[in-house]
Amino acid sequence: MAEFDKADIEKLMDGVLPWPATQDMLKSSKDEDRFDKYVEIMQSRVQFKETILLPLTPQLFIVSESNQRVVKCGCGHSFGDYRVNWKLSSLIHVRDDEASMSEVYKGREMPDPAWVQLREYICPNCGAQLEVEAVPRGCPPDFEFLPDLDTFYSEWLGRPLPDTVEFADKTLDRIAEWSE
Amino acid sequence: MAHPLLDEMKAQEEAFKQTGHLFGLERLARKESDPGTYEAVWHILSNLCNAAWATGCKVSSSPIAAEGGDALWGLHTSTGEAICISRGISAHAGLLSDMIKNFIGLGYEEYPGFKQGDIFENNDPHYGGIHSPDFDMCMPLFYGGKLIAWASCVSHVSDAGSVTPGSIGFLNPDCYSDGLPISMERVGEHDRFYPWYEMRIRSRTRTPDFVMGDARGRLAGCITIRERLEEVIEKYGLDLFLDVGREYVEDSRRYAVGRVKTQTVPGRIRKSQFKDLAMKGKRVLLAKQDIDCAFNLPMELTINADASVDLSLQGASGTVPFGENISPTALKSGLMMGYSHIVGFDMFNSGPIAAWNIEMPPAGSWANPFEVDYQAASGVAWAPAVTWVSNLYEVFGRLFQMRGFVEEMAAGSGTIMTAEFSGINQTGMYLTGLTLEQASQGSPARGYSDGENSAWCIYTPEADFGNAEISELYYPILFLGRNVAPNSGGYGQFRGGLGHTAVWMVHNTPGLEYQCGDAGMRSKMVANHGMYGAYPVVPDRPAYGHKTNVKELIDSQSPLIHGRGDPESPAVASLIEADIVEDNAVAPFVTPEPLVDYDVIVHPIAGAQAMGDPILRDPASVARDLNEGWTTTRVATELHGVVADKPNGAFVVDEEATQAQRESIRKARLARAIPFKEWWQSECEKVAAQENMDPAIQTMWASSMALSPKYAEELRAFWGLPEDFTFGA
Helix, strand or coil, X not given: CCCCCXXXXXXXXXXXXXXXXXXXXXXXXXXXXXXXXXXXXXXXXXXXXXXXXXXXXXXXXXXXXCCEEEEEECCCCEEEECCCCHHHHCEEEEECCHHXXXXXXXXXXXXXXXXXXXXXXXXXXXXXXXXXXXXXXXXXXXXXXXECHHHHHHHHCCCCCCCCCCCCCCHHHHHHHHHC | XXXXXXXXXXXXXXXXXXXXXXXXXXXXXXXXXXXXXHHHHHHHHHHHHHHHHHHHHHHCCCHHHHCCCCEEEEEECCCCCEEEECCCCHHHHHHHHHHHHHHHHCCCCCXXXXXXXXXXXXXXXXXCCCCCCEEEEEEEEEECCEEEEEEEEEEECCCCCCCCCCCCCCCCCCHHHCCCCCCCEEEEECCEECHHHHHHHHHHCCCHHHHHHHHXXXXXXXXXXXXXXXXXXXXXXXXXXXXXXXXXXXXXXXXXXXXXXXXXXXXXXXXXXXXXXXXXCCCCCCHHHCCEEEEECCEEEEECCCCCEEEECCCCXXXXXXXXXXXXXXXXXXXXXXXXXXXXXXXXXXXXXXXEEECCCCCCECCECCCCCCCCCCCCCHHHHHHHHHHHHHHXXXXXXXXXXXXXXXXXXXXXXXXXXXXXXXXXXXXXXXXXXXXXXXXXXXXXXXXXXXXXXXXXXXXXXXXXXXXXXXXXXXXXXXXXXCCCCCECCXXXXXXXXXXXXXCCCCCEEEEEEECCCCCCCCCCCEHHHCECCCCXXXXXXXXXXXXXXXXXXXXXCXXXXXXXXXXXXXXXXXXXXXXXXXXXXXXXXXXXXXXXEEEEECCXXXXXXHHHCCHHHHHHHXXXXXXXXXXXXXXXXXXXXXXXXXCEECHHHHHHHHHHHHHHHHHHCEEHHHHHHHHHHHXXXXXCCCHHHHHHHHHHHHHCHHHHHHHHHHHCCCCCCCCCC
C-alpha cells in the first residue's frame, strides 16, 4: 500500500506537485490514511477550530459544533444543519438578463436568459463564490451531496461518531417554515 | 429443445443474486493460484482485441474508422459478458454485451442456431442499438465443437441511409427515417456476408463502398480475435481460458466496488443537467419539427452502505420529434463507459456496472422512449445521453475530493458539435461523412491542474481529430485554420482544456451541404457545471459565409480568415465579404443552400469544464494564458481579478494591483448578492408566472412533471406551487 507525505499532498492540492510525483500518486494503489491526512491539512488551513467531519467541497466543510453537524465555509461562516441544502443560507446573485449575463459572457458567447439563468452562491462573510448553477428558471437548487455520515464513519472508517442523526433531506422542511 | 446458453445465463443471474459475486465466484481461484499467468493472459487477451482493432480499421476504407479509429472490438464469455475490449469507442462495450445476451434470450441458439463462422448484427434501437450508423456485430467462437466465447465489434459508418445524408441524424422525425435497420439478424455464414446483405447496403446507403468496407473491417477484426484466441487456448488450455474469462469480470466488479468504498462517501448525490435543441424557423423535415426543444437530464445517485450504487433519472423530460431519443440499453452502455473512465478502469469489461442498480427511466422520456412513443427517432441517440453522462465526471470528482484523492478529481465534459459534409468531392465522387474534429476536445479540469487542450473526448479514449490532410483528401475542403480556441475551457481556479476552431474553405465542388450536428451540443444554454464556483464553458456557436470574396483575397494575397475572432467582432463578418453571413448561428442546423467554392465555415469544438472560484486562479497561469493567446485581458481582469502589464512584449502580473482587484471583486459580490430567502420569495412568483421562460422550457418542465410525479411533487413544494400546477398551461 502506498503512503504519501502530507507535504506532497499539500503540494498536490495547491497545484505545485511536480508531474512525475503526481503521476506516481495517480498510478499507485491508494494510501489508506489519505482521508485523515487530508482532513488534517484542511483543519490547519481553515479559520475555525471545530472538528471537520467531511470536506464537502474545497471551501465548505461539515463540522461538529456543539453536538450539531453544520456546514461551514473555510472562513468560519456557518450555514447550519448539513441536511438542509446549505445554499438556502447563502447569498445569491442571479444573472437572468442580457446585461448581467454579459458581464461573464460576451457577444456570441452569451447564453439565452430565457433558457438558462446563472446562479452564483456567495459566502456572506468572505465573498467566496462557492458554486455556480446554470439551470432554467424553475429548477430547484441542486443539493449536490447529502452524506450518510454515520454509515461512513461507523461502517466504512470503522470509528463511529459519538452520536447519530437521521439520514434525511431537511431542505423542504425549511421551505415549509418559510412558507408559513 | 434445449437452450444450454439461456439456461446458463439464468443460472448465472441467480448465482449473482445469491452470492453477490458474478458467476457465483466467491473466490478467484486462478488468480490466487497463479497470479502471473492470470495477469499475462489478461494482457494477451487485451492485445488480441487491440490487434483486431488495428486490423479492422485498416481493412475498412472509411475515413471514420481508418483515420479516426471510430470502432471497437471485444471478447465475451459464452453468455455475453464482456471480458475485455480493444481501444476505440469504449462507449459501446455494454451495448455489445447486451446484444449477445439478447440473441441468447430471444432463443436464437435453437433457431437459427449458432455455429462457427456465423455473423450476427444489430443496429436497431428497438432491440438495444444506439443509432443506425453504429453497426454492432458478433460472432460465436467455437472450440472443440463447443461455443466458448463471442467476438464482437461496432463501427460507425459514414451513412446508414437515414432521411438526411450522414450519420448524425438529429433531424430524423421518427424511427422510419432513421435509415436501414439490421434488426437482430444473421447477416452471413462461413465467414462471408450473404449476397443480399451487400445488396441491401448498396441499395439503401449513400456510400455503400465505405459501408461495406466497414463491414469487412468488422469481420476481419472478429476473425482476428477468433484465430488469436485459438492460439491462446492451445497454449494455456480451454479450462484456464474459461476460468480466467469469468474471473476477470468478477475481479473488475470487485475493483469498482472496492474503489467506491475506499475513495468515496455514502450518501445521496443530485446533479441537474439540461440541453437545448432549438429548431424553430430552421430547415426541418416535417411541420411538427418547427419547434424548439429543451431536455431535462437529471442524475440522482445513492451510494449505499455496501458500496452498491442506485441510479435514477426521475425528472427526465419527454421524447422529442428529432433523432435524440435513446433506448435504456444504449444509455446503460454509455453510463458504463463513463464509469469505466472514472472508477472501474483497471480491467474494462462488464464487471463494474454489475454493482449498479439502475432504475428504469420514466417511460416516454428521452431515456426510455419506445414504451410510449414507439415511433421515436434515435438518429443521434447519444446527444442527450452523452450530455447526461458528463454529470458522472463532476459527481465522482466531488466524491474523490471528500476523501482527499485530489489527483482523481475531474470537472465535467465539454459538448459535442459535429460537422458532416455531403456532396460531390474533388474527384467527382459523391461523399457524405463525419469529420473527426469533435473527437478531440479539451479535457476536464483536474483537482490540481488545468485540463489538456484538444486531447480528450468523452465517448472514446481515442481522442484524435485525424490529419487535416486526410480530411482534405476525402472532402472538398481546405483547412484555413485549426487553432486553439481562447476562453473555451470555462473560467475557474483550474480551467478545462481548451477546444479548437476549424476553419474550412469549400473547394473544388459543384455544391456541398454542411451539417452542423448535435451530438451533445448546447447553443442556447450552458452546462450546469459551475463546480465549486467556476463559470461553465461558452455555448456552441458556429459560423459560415456563403458566396464570399475569398478568391479575390487569395489572388491579391490579402489576409484570410484563420480563426473564430473576438466574440464581439466575429471573424466572418469582419474579415471577409459574403452574400450570406451567418456569424452567430444557433446550432444544430443544415445549411439551407448548397455551399460553393470559396465559402467559409468556422466550426468551434468545445473545451471542457472548469472548477473552483475564478479569483483563486494562480495569477501566473493567467499570465501564461494571456501570452499564449488563450485568454483575453477582459477575462483576466474582470473574472480572474488578475492585472497584468506588458512592459517588454510579454504579460507580467502586477501582484499588488491583482490583490486589490480580487478584493474589489469580493466586495462587489457581497454588495450585489442577496440572501437566498429574499431571492426565493420573488423567484416563487416568477416561476408561478413562468416569467421570461421560453416555451421550450415550459414544455420540458411539463413533461418532466407528468412523467415523474414524485419529482413534480418536490418541484412544486420547493416553489410553493399549487398541487395542480403545470407549466405551459
